[in-house]
Amino acid sequence: xxxxxxxxxxxxxxxxxxxxxxxxxxxxxxxxxxxxxxxxxxxxxxxxxxxxxxxxxxxxxxxxxxxxxxxxxxxxxxxxxxxxxxxxxxxxxxxxxxxxxxxxxxxxxxxxxxxxxxxxxxxxxxxxxxxxxxxxxxxxxxxxxxxxxxxxxxxxxxxxxxxxxxxxxxxxxxxxxxxxxxxxxxxxxxxxxxxxxxxxxxxxxxxxxxxxxxxxxxxxxxxxxxxxxxxxxxxxxxxxxxxxxxxxxxxxxxxxxxxxxxxxxxxxxxxxxxxxxxxxxxxxxxxxxxxxxxxxxxxxxxxxxxxxxxxxxxxxxxxxxxxxxxxxxxx
Numbered sequence: 001x002x003x004x005x006x007x008x009x010x011x012x013x014x015x016x017x018x019x020x021x022x023x024x025x026x027x028x029x030x031x032x033x034x035x036x037x038x039x040x041x042x043x044x045x046x047x048x049x050x051x052x053x054x055x056x057x058x059x060x061x062x063x064x065x066x067x068x069x070x071x072x073x074x075x076x077x078x079x080x081x082x083x084x085x086x087x088x089x090x091x092x093x094x095x096x097x098x099x100x101x102x103x104x105x106x107x108x109x110x111x112x113x114x115x116x117x118x119x120x121x122x123x124x125x126x127x128x129x130x131x132x133x134x135x136x137x138x139x140x141x142x143x144x145x146x147x148x149x150x151x152x153x154x155x156x157x158x159x160x161x162x163x164x165x166x167x168x169x170x171x172x173x174x175x176x177x178x179x180x181x182x183x184x185x186x187x188x189x190x191x192x193x194x195x196x197x198x199x200x201x202x203x204x205x206x207x208x209x210x211x212x213x214x215x216x217x218x219x220x221x222x223x224x225x226x227x228x229x230x231x232x233x234x235x236x237x238x239x240x241x242x243x244x245x246x247x248x249x250x251x252x253x254x255x256x257x258x259x260x261x262x263x264x265x266x267x268x269x270x271x272x273x274x275x276x277x278x279x280x281x282x283x284x285x286x287x288x289x290x291x292x293x294x295x296x297x298x299x300x301x302x303x304x305x306x307x308x309x310x311x312x313x314x315x316x317x318x319x320x321x322x323x324x325x326x327x328x329x330x331x
Contacts, residue, residue, distance in 0.1 A: 001330055005302050005311035006053055006062045013310035014083030014233070014283040015296040016136065020093070020116040024289055026053040026296060027068075027086045027095065031309050038280075042154030044308040047081045050097065052117045058294065058314065068118030069095060069111050075124050076109070078102050082155075083233070083283055087137035087145060087200065088116070094200045095120045096135035096147060098155075105169055106156050108135045108149060110201055129203055131169075132157045132192065134283075138236035138263065145196040146263050147203070148210070150189075151232030152180050152250060157189055181223040188212075188221050188229035191247065193264060210234070210245065211266035212258045221269065226252045228269055233283040236263065239293075240323060246273060248282045255284050255297065257325060273317070273325050280307045286317065293317045295327075 006012065011031035018025055027050065034046040049070040055062045071077050077099040084097040095111045095118070108130035111120035127147075133155035136148040150157045158180040159169055180189055190209040197204040212221050212230055221229045231250025236243060245267045246257035253276035258267035276282065279300030286295055296314045303309035316328035 001328055002313050002315040003059060005313055006055070007064060008302060008311070009064070010051065011303065011309045012051070012053070012312045013281070013298040014134075015285055015298060015312040015314075016083070016085040016235075017285045017287040017294070017296045017314075018086060018088075018116075019287060019289050020088055023054045023056055023116075024287065024294075025086070025116045026055075026312065027084050028053065028298075028312050029081065029083050034308060036308075038307055040153050042080075042082075045080065045082065045154075046308070048079075050081060050084055050095070050118075050120075053312075054117065057290075058292075058316070063117075065117030066119075068113075069097065069120045069122060071099065074099065074109060074111075074122045076101050076107070076126055078104065080106075082106075083134050085136045085285075086116070087139055089139060089143070089145060089200055092200075093118075093120075094137070096137055098133040098135060098149070101126065105131070106133050107131060108133075108147070123201060127202055129194075129207060131160055134233050136234045136236060136285075137196070140263060141238070144263075145200060146193055146236070147196050148191060148193045148234040148236055148245075150191040150230070150234060152189055155232055157192075184222055184224045186223045188223045188225065191230050191234045191245075208264060210264070212245070213266050213268045215269045218268075226250075227254060228256055235285050237286045237288075239319060242323060243267070244270075244286070244325070246284065246286060248284070250281075253277070253280070253282050255282055255295075259323070271324060274327070278305055279310055281310070293319070 012028035052065040107126035111122035133151040194203040233248035255274040260267040277299035284297040298310040302311040
């Protein structure tokens with residue numbers, strides 16, 4: 001039931017999908033060829049720009065709107081334009097993106113356009129108090145926007161003590177390998193979230209942590225629970241009044257989700273959306289379009305398993321009577 005890769009003329013990954021102006025717009029990262037060897041810091045993901053894609057229907061033609069933003073356009077960026085997201089408010093479109101600053105630390109920037117396909121004009125500095133990777137912007141029914149973010153290892157979330165503007169970068173960003181907590185009685189690292197200001201350019205509050213609770217014990221998921229704990233790629237959507245926080249388990253390559261009653265959580269673990277795909281990473285988004293729900297994700301089938309050359313796909317999902325997410329099956 002999965003689509004073919006949305007495009008094959010470039011490699012795309014980490015798709016953030018939204019419905020703007022009656023179409024699905026997809027904001028992926030752009031993989032490119034590199035001789036950099038695979039490592040736990042993700043140096044092989046050497047992305048330098050963003051393209052925006054759009055489509056009118058599942059399986060229909062896909063338009064590449066061209067380069068929306070380049071690393072050299074952003075004064076504070078040194079390298080690695082990783083997984084972005086987009087939102088609209090007040091008649092403008094906002095692109096949120098992570099990148100390494102001149103000190104090699106991941107920050108999150110924002111760029112603006114009057115069109116969903118860009119091009120986007122970046123702010124000269126990253127969002128104050130931002131750090132790590134994988135920003136996901138959720139605009140609630142009341143118009144309030146929230147930015148979720150965080151990723152472990154190469155995304156540097158494990159390098160921070162504190163959870164907001166007063167946090168300190170405590171490890172060497174060039175250090176390779178897992179540096180996250182370990183233990184069956186140690187809480188897992190948590191995703192971050194903050195309200196965005198009315199103008200969408202800054203945080204309107206101190207950064208908070210997103211709690212994911214065990215559905216059996218009601219306690220925080222622990223660090224050694226690699227099948228269920230958060231690793232990267234947060235996404236938020238709403239269904240039947242409930243908030244669905246979905247994410248990648250990273251080193252175990254599952255897409256998992258948890259459900260709560262407000263944008264801050266806590267969220268109770270609810271299950272898996274997708275099993276591991278071809279390739280080391282998994283990253284996704286979920287969007288409703290014309291009465292159906294779709295999962296966007298990437299894999300490495302087109303590149304025959306080359307980890308840093310991924311391609312975006314989509315497939316339909318459904319909800320059962322209890323609100324559980326299921327992959328749609330062929331009729």
